Amino acid sequence: MESPVEIVQHTGGAIGYSWLMIALPLLGAAILLLGGRRTDRWGHLLGVAMSLGAFAVAVASFVQLLALNPGERRRGIELFEFIPGMADLGVLIDPLSISFALLITGVGSLIHIYSIGYMSHDHDRRRFFAYLNLFVAAMLLLVLSDNYLGLFVGWEGVGLASYLLIGFWQFKPSAATAAKKAFVINRVGDFGLLIGIFTIWTTFGSLAFRDLGADVATQASEGTLTAIGLLLLVGACGKSAQLPLQAWLLDAMEGPTPVSALIHAATMVTAGVYLVVRSGAFFEAAPTAQLVVTIVGVATLLAGAIIGCAKDDIKKGLAGSTMSQIGYMMLGAGLGPAGYAFAIGHLITHGFFKANMFLGAGSVMHAMNDEVDMRRYGALFPVMKVTAVTFVIGYLAIIGFPLLSGYYTKEGIIETAMHHNPVLGWLAVLGAGLTGFYMSRMVFMTFFGKKRWADDAHPHESPAVMTVPLIILSIGSIGLGAFLVLGNRFATFLAPAVGTPAEMPEPHVFGVGPAALATLALVAAGAAFAWMRYGAAEVPVTAPRGSFLTTFARRDLYGDALNESLFMRPGQWLTRLSVFFDNRGIDGLVNGLAAGIGGTSGRLRRVQTGYVRSYALSIFFGAAVVVGALLYVGNM
Amino acid sequence: MGETITFWVLAVVSVAAALGLVFSRKAVYSALMLGVVMLSLAVLYAVQDAPFLAAVQIIVYTGAVMMLFLFVLMLVGVDSSDSLVETIRGQRFWAIVAGLGFAALLALAIGNVVFTPAVGVGQVTQAKGGNIPALAEMIFTRHVFAFEVTSALLITAALGAMVLAHRERVRPKATQRDLARARFSGPQPSPLPGPGTYALHNAIDMPALLPDGSVSAKSINRVLARHELEDDFTPTDPEKAAMIREALAKGEAEEREHGVEAEQPIQAKDAVIKEDGQ
Amino acid sequence: MNGTTIPAPTIEYALLAPMLIVFGAAIVGVLVEAFFPRYLRKSVHVPLTLLALAGAFLMTVLQVVREGVPTTPSAMGAVAVDGPALFIWGLILVLAIVSTLLINDEDQFVAQAAAVPGSADEEEAVRSGYAQTEVYPLLLFSVGGMMLFPASNDLLIMFVALEVLSLPLYLLCGLARRRRLLSQEASVKYFLLGAFSSAFFLYGMALMYGYAGSLDLKAISAALGTVSGQNTLLLAGTAMLGVGLLFKLGAAPFQAWKPDVYQGAPTAVTALMASTVLVSAFGALLRVFWVALGNLDWDWRPVMWGVAILTMVVGAILAITQTDIKRMLAYSSIAHSGFILTGVIATGAFEQNQGALSAILFYLAAYGFTTVGAFAVVTMVRDAGGEAGHLSRWAGLGKRAPILAGIFAFFLLAFAGIPLTSGFFGKYAVFSAAVAGDALPLVVVGVVTSAIAAFFYVRVIVLMFFSEPAADGPTIATPTIGTSAVVALAAAATVVLGVFPQPVLDLAGEAASALFIR
């Protein structure tokens, strides 16, 4: 087993200018936001240009990085000293961050281009592009920063951008609510992350990744490391919609579809995985925290799959699937160096095929007057062939159809998990079977079967500006997995950044182990079952009531109800209790402190009666108390 | 011994007066009570070897500051009396609790200290040749900066009083000529009819009667009449009372109809404004 | 007369020049009021005031650059011009210049204060274009008092300075042009409570004098070791001095005046109070509690702990339900006083005190600029009846005036202490000083209340950017050059202190390096 290599100071070349990746989209966002309506006419073009520019820098940096020896592939660029001894602003280019940067700028640029078409009728298109650029900048800051502080700023930045974009159509109350929900749940995660970062700072006296290498285990007790790991995991759960902070992701589909594709499928939601892998040193030194990561991953992958089985809204179905796939990645990330390469590999291939399907879904919605209910689709294959074919490619990739992208990366995670702990492995296999079912269900309901269109629907193929990105993404969905996994190409590339596992078995082109065969069999069974239910049989336009299990899944496994009963109700109850005490005539000030803050504030306000004599009384009383307290303290 | 007697007498007087300040309904009484406290304190200063302060206390505090208070009281309404009914819930209770608690704490703080016999300022004043030279030296040496800075305070005070109280004339004062012109250009050049004069009543709240025996509405001082009606002080003769009421009602109706200006005595100031406006 | 001659006092005029310039300009301003025709006054006052303040600032800088920081008290021991005092002077003067630009803006002050609101007289005064130009000398007097307050070396001069700074403010509070009833009410409340609390300060002085036999801060400090058996006098005196000083800061439970006064006063005056007075009062508080009572810190620290916690909690919690923007900022100012108090408590060894002092100075600078900027923005959002104070009127401001709303949002984020703003480093510096000074629980409370506070700042931002603007929403006044300069300067300061805090941190550290002179 080998640790990651040292970070070396870098000067010159494309990597020296890698900060432009962050700066360009940020500049774009600033111009578009400050320029206002004046930039309406060319705003979207500027947005695309900035994103493409960032992509170009990323490619150039990547090429330069490849030219270096593997042992020198972690390059740090100092930008400026923020506060000496506390934090510097710097960029870290290593295989891990450059992989993310390529994914973000590449898929991001495609989605920018797609959005030109998708948002062409929205008179606020310029603002949309501003937010997209802002998001890209923040996301790049998140993955490129060489310390936790910069990571956190980016983390908050993507949260903000996501909030702005989910609520982009704020005239829809549901969008506004969803934005708020995402914001609040993410705050919980961010709080965990923040405390985690504080703990790192107080324990190690530094936030820079270069100081937090494999030797952290020698500098702190395992208890501290476990605490840090769990706190970071809380942050990761919030951002990556893992249990128990998953509730916001499904609602986030209220945002425009390109947003769902970019942020809530391909990039931002994977930030949690990035965080766990980047903080690998802590997790490897704290097996308990690592175990929790795998458990969270497995639980989420199953929960997401179950939710995906019951959703009729195409985007929510995809969102459930996203949750589930990130569960896989989290599982991989929890398995240590052996799993990192597969987790990140799956993350990248997932970025392609999920973005592909989301954009496909967007294309379908575009054609169907923004109808999202799959029960209103059916038989769309003939009318929109490009969308359908690319969607099907994405579908085959995600269910792990042999030789496509998803097959290799997912299989890798399952094999590693099986090796690590058979229980986790078999649960992951079960999840794969469920994936086979719900994804097939989606494809059959949308593109095959009978027409169940609304009367005024006239579906048509989308313009080229939307289909070309689909085609490009689907190419990635086909070949990328094999390219990355075969010959351990990606694992070797990534090794300088995340370390090498003790053994690295050569992956097969077509696996024949028991797990692989069981997976294939289950996926096939799931797909067949879906064909029976939704392909061959008639699909009712209104959803049948379904069994208890269906309802359970439709209600997002009662996630909201759980939140309500666990957090909201007790809060309200507490408030009522305090009101009860208040009514009993105890002074509002004293017991108000015990009540919820909002209620307290409202009641405390009444103390400010507006009578100058009351104020004087409070001063006089305060003076008496202060005098008494000092006399007491002084004579103790 | 003499000091002890003086102290106890003045202590009782000053505390009683202080309580009087707090608890008397009329503001003027409060002011006078404060004067009593100040004078008692002046004597106590004198007893404690502070003759200069005693004099200043009487001249500046009692003489000037108290006069200012009284002056403002006159301005605000000298006979205004405070209702002693407390309107803020709990205020009185907590005020007294806090007051007692605070006094107890201070007494505790002071009572716990064992003072050596007072040194007395005699020695210091002797050395400098008297109380006033001694104080003067301190004022003009060690504390000269504080002394200078107080001038800022005094200027601020003067400036503040000017700003808040001095009303600058925006227009020239109306002359006799302006007033006369205004009067003759108004609806009523002649004086209003005077109030009624009767065998039994000869008062301005009685209306004049017109030749036909009816009440002249113009002769009724409406402000007075309204008060009297409210307090039931109308003439005993029910006929006349009814007339007054009628006239009042008529006047009010007219007021409503023509706006406030109808039938009102013309203020010179208003007249001048009107002319300027036209 | 027995012929004793009084030795002439020595006064270091050069050293005290900044303060003397300000007072002198104030007096010249009064003469201008007396001798200049009405139409000329404003055009004389404005340059006079700005030049005086700028000149005083220049003298402060010159003093530091050429003569260094004095090590002994000046003016016969009445005034202590030391590192912290000079830093505070500079800060007060810059903030006062900024506030003057705001005060200079039209439509802030009443045309004729003596005219009854709503009367024909008032209308007439407004129509004739009258203006109460006494505002400028009053401002200068107040600034002079603010400079003297934290630099006083004995309690007597501190008391006089307290009054010099307060009296003009009482007056200025009552001079708003619009909503005059509110303004006058603010004035009367501020005055009565201020007089009430200064009586406490005075009684504390008396007890302290009774204990030490002198009002010199150094003598009090010396007496702590020598006088015995009179501890209760000392303790009660400490407490009551504290009451007077904490009142000026708006620390709970002496905070009640702050929201009312901040809301009612003309916004430019509120900006002045929220920035300079806070700076000045903290300077004075530090001087009393660190210089005179530094050796008593084991006794006053627990009480100050309680006050700090209460202040932070009250400020943050009460701000949540406020509906008026100025009131909300007032509560926010209360919470910030609490945050700074955590630094006051963090006493310890010499280095610890240095660290805490420089943290406090930096916080004051950061907060002062941000708060002036925020109030300057408030003056620009107007309704038919003057400033649009109610928060509901701010809904959708981001759509009407994106730049203004953006800047305001930035100020709010700085108040919340978000990284990359000055507020972050202020909080960071103070809290880390408090941690080093064994006040960890206090820091925990501070962080929690900061989180609560962030909620209401963000609420305003959300309101501005994500609510539909009201159909008859407020207009955004075309800013005068002065107001735009204020907003721009405050925003620049907030950015610079947030991104390159090091120079100012260094400066504060330098100012704090020798602590206070005794």
Add this chain to the structure above:
Amino acid sequence: MTTHYLVLSALLFAIGAVGVLLRRNAIVVFMCVELMLNACNLAFVTFARQHGNLDGQLIAFFVMVVAAAEVVIGLAIIVMIFRTRRSASVDDANLLKY
């Protein structure tokens, strides 16, 4: 004797403070503040004699000057608010609250 004077001064101070809390007429409230200042002065003069230095008397003198200035400002403010509201009751100044 010193203790007696000081207790008297404390008593007057407390009475003044309570008066501020109880009275509604702004002028009377202000008179109560003056009473508090006078109580302080008594303490200063007493301590001056106790310590045998004149500082206390000097401070009392300064307090009188300051108080005089404060009275002018205070009464001006009270007159201003009386003109506007025709009332000198501090309870009527109650628009700013909560």
